[in-house]
Amino acid sequence: MTATARIHPSDPARPAPAAPASDTVAGYHAFTLGQFSFARDEYFVTVTWPAKGHRQSHTMSADAFLRALMRDVAWNFFYGLVNFDAVFGTRNLYGRVEIFAGRYNEAIHGAGLSYVEAFDSTDAMARFKEILADWVNAGFDPFAAPAETENSPFGEKNGNNLAAIDRFRIATKRMTGLPGDSPLRSDADGFPVNRAFADVDQGEPEIEVEPGFEGEVHAFNLFKYLSRSDVTWNPSVTSVCGRSLFCPTTEEYILPIIHGNDRVEWFLQLSDEITWEVADRETGRPRSRLTMKAGDVAAMPADIRHQGFSKKRAMLLVWENATADLPQRYERGELKPWPVDF
Ligand code: PHB
Numbered sequence: 026m027t028a029t030a031r032i033h034p035s036d037p038a039r040p041a042p043a044a045p046a047s048d049t050v051a052g053y054h055a056f057t058l059g060q061f062s063f064a065r066d067e068y069f070v071t072v073t074w075p076a077k078g079h080r081q082s083h084t085m086s087a088d089a090f091l092r093a094l095m096r097d098v099a100w101n102f103f104y105g106l107v108n109f110d111a112v113f114g115t116r117n118l119y120g121r122v123e124i125f126a127g128r129y130n131e132a133i134h135g136a137g138l139s140y141v142e143a144f145d146s147t148d149a150m151a152r153f154k155e156i157l158a159d160w161v162n163a164g165f166d167p168f169a170a171p172a173e174t175e176n177s178p179f180g181e182k183n184g185n186n187l188a189a190i191d192r193f194r195i196a197t198k199r200m201t202g203l204p205g206d207s208p209l210r211s212d213a214d215g216f217p218v219n220r221a222f223a224d225v226d227q228g229e230p231e232i233e234v235e236p237g238f239e240g241e242v243h244a245f246n247l248f249k250y251l252s253r254s255d256v257t258w259n260p261s262v263t264s265v266c267g268r269s270l271f272c273p274t275t276e277e278y279i280l281p282i283i284h285g286n287d288r289v290e291w292f293l294q295l296s297d298e299i300t301w302e303v304a305d306r307e308t309g310r311p312r313s314r315l316t317m318k319a320g321d322v323a324a325m326p327a328d329i330r331h332q333g334f335s336k337k338r339a340m341l342l343v344w345e346n347a348t349a350d351l352p353q354r355y356e357r358g359e360l361k362p363w364p365v366d367f
């Protein structure tokens with residue numbers, strides 16, 4: 026865990042008002058979204074929500090909150106649950122989004138202190154983007170590995186880093202490197218080889234096409250492409266085959282969210298090593314701990330939450346199934362939460 030839960034019954038004599046957007050602390054604006062309030066100070070982000078006639082609060086380290094918020098924004102709320110930590114997060118209803126506090130935390134939910142509010146995704150996204158723009162200081166890149174960004178998530182407000190937070194998920198239509206599709210990476214385009222991948226072969230495959238098939242055959246060096254990724258924990262589509270999406274990514278330090286799946290995902294470990302903590306999606310009770318080494322393949326079930334840890338930058342291929350009604354089919358019990366029986 027990268028954040029500390031501080032749940033306390035609030036003092037009825039001092040009900041926390043929903044913070045108007047004009048409030049500032051240490052130069053940072055406070056925000057509201059529905060019944061939620063969000064405020065940050067030099068070190069922390071505090072979220073409050075109504076429960077049992079009072080306001081509950083939860084505090085996270087500002088860097089952990091901003092790294093999670095960055096993914097939620099860039100991934101348009103992703104698949105299923107994006108838990109910022111064990112308390113706060115979002116659930117994608119694809120068009121609508123639920124924002125929750127304590128709902129998937131067994132103790133808080135069991136005590137009747139959780140809160141969920143649904144929004145149109147565009148409204149919630151607009152507010153999340155405002156928070157990100159205001160709270161990310163100059164020099165802090167929430168997508169970068171901690172060793173590769175300045176240690177400036179903390180302190181009083183100091184400028185912004187709009188260029189870093191406007192970097193969105195790469196949308197590939199068919200395959201990276203095809204004419205008119207998402208581009209390959211090179212020194213000239215500002216994507217040097219990462220320090221961790223200096224030994225990765227930079228050659229490209231030779232493509233020999235039968236006459237008549239020109240423009241239909243394509244290949245590229247995925248290891249070279251990934252060796253030049255400037256971000257961490259950001260799966261981006263490199264090939265689309267029907268509803269099958271290959272979403273490779275490079276991983277260093279800790280996945281800033283705890284992802285609650287709404288479908289099965291496959292992981293192919295392409296290099297190095299990542300350890301996954303896997304827990305029950307609903308309660309957070311631990312289910313397994315899995316260390317994947319280069320060449321390992323794992324299926325992450327549809328009813329879990331998981332978080333990855335990578336001590337050296339590693340290449341991972343996340344294989345997603347974008348079939349539209351999958352979450353409903355799992356919820357109705359039509360599909361088992363695991364993909365194969367041995
Ligand atoms: C996942 O939740 O499956 C996931 C998210 C981000 C990554 C890797 C895996 O970088």
Ligand code: FE
Pocket residue numbers: 284285286290325331
């Ligand atoms: Fe996942």
